[in-house]
Amino acid sequence: MLKVLEIEHLTVDYPGVRALDDVSFTVNEGDFLGIIGPNGAGKSTLFASMLGMNTKYKGKIKFFEIDIKKSKDYLKQIGYVPQKPIFEKNFPATVIDVVRMDLRKESEKNKIDEILQQLWIHELGNRRIGELSGGQQQRVFIAKALVNNPKLLILDEPVTGIDQQSTDLFYSILKELNSKQKITIIWSSHDLDAVKQLANHIACLNRTLFFHGESDEFFKNDELVKQYSEASMQEHMHHH
Amino acid sequence: MSLEILSFGFMQRALISGAAIAILCSVVGLFLVLRRYSLFGDAIAHSSFGGIALGLMAGIYPLWTAYGVSLVSALIITRIKDRFNISGDASVAVLLSSGIAVGLVIIGISGGFTIDIFSFLFGSILLVSVNDTIMILALTGIILIVVLLLYRQLLYSTFNEEQAQVSGIQVEKINYLIVFMAGVTVVTSIQLVGVLLISALFVIPNVTAIMYGKGFKQTALLSITFSIFSVVTGILVSYVFDIAPAGTIVLLSIGLFAGTIGIRSTGLVKT
Numbered sequence: 001m002l003k004v005l006e007i008e009h010l011t012v013d014y015p016g017v018r019a020l021d022d023v024s025f026t027v028n029e030g031d032f033l034g035i036i037g038p039n040g041a042g043k044s045t046l047f048a049s050m051l052g053m054n055t056k057y058k059g060k061i062k063f064f065e066i067d068i069k070k071s072k073d074y075l076k077q078i079g080y081v082p083q084k085p086i087f088e089k090n091f092p093a094t095v096i097d098v099v100r101m102d103l104r105k106e107s108e109k110n111k112i113d114e115i116l117q118q119l120w121i122h123e124l125g126n127r128r129i130g131e132l133s134g135g136q137q138q139r140v141f142i143a144k145a146l147v148n149n150p151k152l153l154i155l156d157e158p159v160t161g162i163d164q165q166s167t168d169l170f171y172s173i174l175k176e177l178n179s180k181q182k183i184t185i186i187w188s189s190h191d192l193d194a195v196k197q198l199a200n201h202i203a204c205l206n207r208t209l210f211f212h213g214e215s216d217e218f219f220k221n222d223e224l225v226k227q228y229s230e231a232s233m234q235e236h237m238h239h240h
Numbered sequence: 241m242s243l244e245i246l247s248f249g250f251m252q253r254a255l256i257s258g259a260a261i262a263i264l265c266s267v268v269g270l271f272l273v274l275r276r277y278s279l280f281g282d283a284i285a286h287s288s289f290g291g292i293a294l295g296l297m298a299g300i301y302p303l304w305t306a307y308g309v310s311l312v313s314a315l316i317i318t319r320i321k322d323r324f325n326i327s328g329d330a331s332v333a334v335l336l337s338s339g340i341a342v343g344l345v346i347i348g349i350s351g352g353f354t355i356d357i358f359s360f361l362f363g364s365i366l367l368v369s370v371n372d373t374i375m376i377l378a379l380t381g382i383i384l385i386v387v388l389l390l391y392r393q394l395l396y397s398t399f400n401e402e403q404a405q406v407s408g409i410q411v412e413k414i415n416y417l418i419v420f421m422a423g424v425t426v427v428t429s430i431q432l433v434g435v436l437l438i439s440a441l442f443v444i445p446n447v448t449a450i451m452y453g454k455g456f457k458q459t460a461l462l463s464i465t466f467s468i469f470s471v472v473t474g475i476l477v478s479y480v481f482d483i484a485p486a487g488t489i490v491l492l493s494i495g496l497f498a499g500t501i502g503i504r505s506t507g508l509v510k511t
Contacts, residue, residue: 051406075408087400088274092450092459101396102407128453144403 002029002064004152004184005050009059012045019045020057021208027186027201029151032178034199034215035188036228041206043188044083047156051080064151076104079145083156085137089130095140096125102144115143119173135166142173153177155187171198192229204228245479254365254475257373258489260380261429262441262467266449267387268425269442270460271418273450274398276328280314280419282439283332284426287313287339289435291427292360293346302360303427311423313339318419322412363434363486365475372431379428383421394418395456432471433486440490441467448497451504466496 005027012020020042027033037043048054050061052072060067063074093101099112116122119139124132129140138158145153158170175198177183189195195202195215202218204211211224219225245251265281272280291309295302313335321331347357359367368376387394396404397414405411426438433441449463474489 053402053405072408075406078406080403080406082403085400085403088276090450091274091399092454092456093395093399094455097395097456098399101392101399101404103392126455128455131453 003027003062004029004031004064005186006062006065007050007059008062010046010049010061011058012042012049012054012056014045018207020049022059023205023209024059025203025209025212027184029184030178030182031201032174032185032199033187033201033203034195035186035203035205036190036192036195037188037205043205044156046205047154047188050154051075051078076148077151079142079148079150079153081138081141081145081153081155081158083158085141087129091128091130093129094126095121095129095132095143098129098140099143099147102147104148108147111147112143115146119143120169133163133166135162135170138162138166138170139173142170146177150183152184152186155185157188157190167194174198192225245476250366250368251475251479253368253370253373255472257368257376258365258432258471258475259468260376261432262445262471263464264380264383264425265429265438265441266445266463266467267384267460268418268421270446270449270463271394271398272422273443273446275418277332278443279329279332279336279439281422281426281442283317283335283339284310284314284423285430285435285438286336287342288427288430289360290339290342290346292357292430292435293343293350296356297346297350302356303430306360306427306430307424309342310339310427311420314419314423315416318416359434360430361434361436362484363430363432363437365432365485366479368431376428376431379424383424386417386421390414390417433489437486437490440493441471444490444493444497445470448493448500451500466493470496 003026007026008024010020010023011018023042023046035043035046045054049057050063050068052068052075055069062068064077066074068074095116096112099116100109103109103112113122113125116125119142121136121139121143124136124140129137132140141158155174162170171194174185174187178185178198187199196219200215202211202213202215203209204218204224211218211221246255269281272278288306288310291306292302294300294309295305298305317331317335320326321328393404393409393414394417396407397409397411401411404414429438429441445463445467446459448466449459452459452462454462470489470493474492475485477483477492478485478488
């Protein structure tokens with residue numbers, strides 16, 4: 001089976017603080033990995049290192065069995081959905097403009113329409129991105145991530161500040177992408193219930209990796225569940 | 241207005257080069273405005289003032305020295321800004337004042353203001369030569385081709401740098417390219433509206449066009465339309481009534497801006 005991601009002894013030091021300490025895990029093709037952990041657990045640092053935005057790390061990161069320090073080509077096979085899309089509110093770009101930014105081959109532009117339909121936002125295609133609700137914008141950013149047929153989708157806590165209905169729709173889309181289109185997913189989340197429903201693998205991160213394995217195994221371990229649901233509750237309170 | 245004035249060679253050159261500059265400033269300016277870099281054009285223009293003074297003193301064609309000085313200083317200031325984490329507006333202020341300071345000192349050394357300096361400060365579109373016109377058209381063509389070829393990269397890195405980087409775009413190179421294009425555009429446009437009003441052409445048609453709520457390409461086309469209208473009408477009107485062309489052009493584009501705000505507040509245009 002193809003190893004989509006291998007992280008070996010990843011350590012990241014910021015001035016005066018160790019953000020990640022000797023983290024190792026592997027993601028196989030078809031996995032749906034939920035990464036959970038409190039704020040400041042190093043999730044953003046982990047993602048930044050994986051996506052080539054932080055190059056000051058010790059250890060090894062391999063995508064599709066190639067070290068990312070050797071080539072940046074792996075980025076072409078990855079779709080990335082950021083935590084909160086940041087852009088000028090009145091940026092003059094329609095939904096189609098925004099999705100097309102990621103499209104590398106102009107010849108595949110009918111793909112845009114197809115993906116917008118799949119994500120229930122095709123009727124918004126000619127609206128400006130800044131006019132949409134948070135949930136709709138989030139789906140546009142998934143469309144962006146999907147437009148190049150990625151093998152892997154990486155999502156950074158993608159439902160912060162989005163209403164419940166949009167969140168549910170979002171989760172069902174993720175599930176379908178993983179089960180029907182066989183896209184491997186790495187997803188960091190606060191929502192332990194959603195992780196239980198969706199992910200088949202779990203990584204518990206708090207600067208170092210406390211657990212990595214199958215989802216069932218995690219939910220059998222009461223101590224871990226209690227610890228991380230408390231962490232997720234605190235997080236939840238913190239956000240409101 | 242008599243059509244006769246259109247038969248004058250100087251008027252034809254002014255209108256053609258004016259329209260080309262209008263297109264150039266709209267396109268390059270849109271990226272600057274969206275990057276919250278609206279005053280960068282102004283800063284480059286002021287630094288080119290130092291270059292113009294240098295050229296006049298050394299007896300070199302002042303626009304050549306202006307290109308050299310403003311491009312080098314724009315790239316240096318961008319480098320310093322990135323390296324030492326200085327904010328965009330502060331770096332603009334440094335660039336702006338150093339250009340003027342250098343210009344003033346050089347002018348002082350070389351014996352005071354001359355009429356030439358005024359034509360660069362306030363523009364002299366009716367004086368453009370055939371060679372100037374050819375150069376303006378060539379530079380406009382080159383920059384437009386670059387923008388079309390790198391359209392996706394330019395747009396994406398303006399929309400969201402981090403995401404553009406993750407998608408494999410070399411954002412830093414694109415940023416330098418935009419600074420470089422802005423430098424070339426500003427110096428090329430000095431002949432039209434002069435050093436002091438240049439940022440008006442970069443900014444006003446674009447903020448007006450953005451208010452119409454359209455997508456990127458349509459916004460760019462609207463901005464180009466507003467800009468060409470202001471420049472062409474401004475040149476003709478100022479000639480007929482014998483008033484300052486640069487001021488007239490900028491006032492017309494401010495008029496379009498004010499008109500758009502008026503339409504917007506009536507609710508006829510959705511924003």
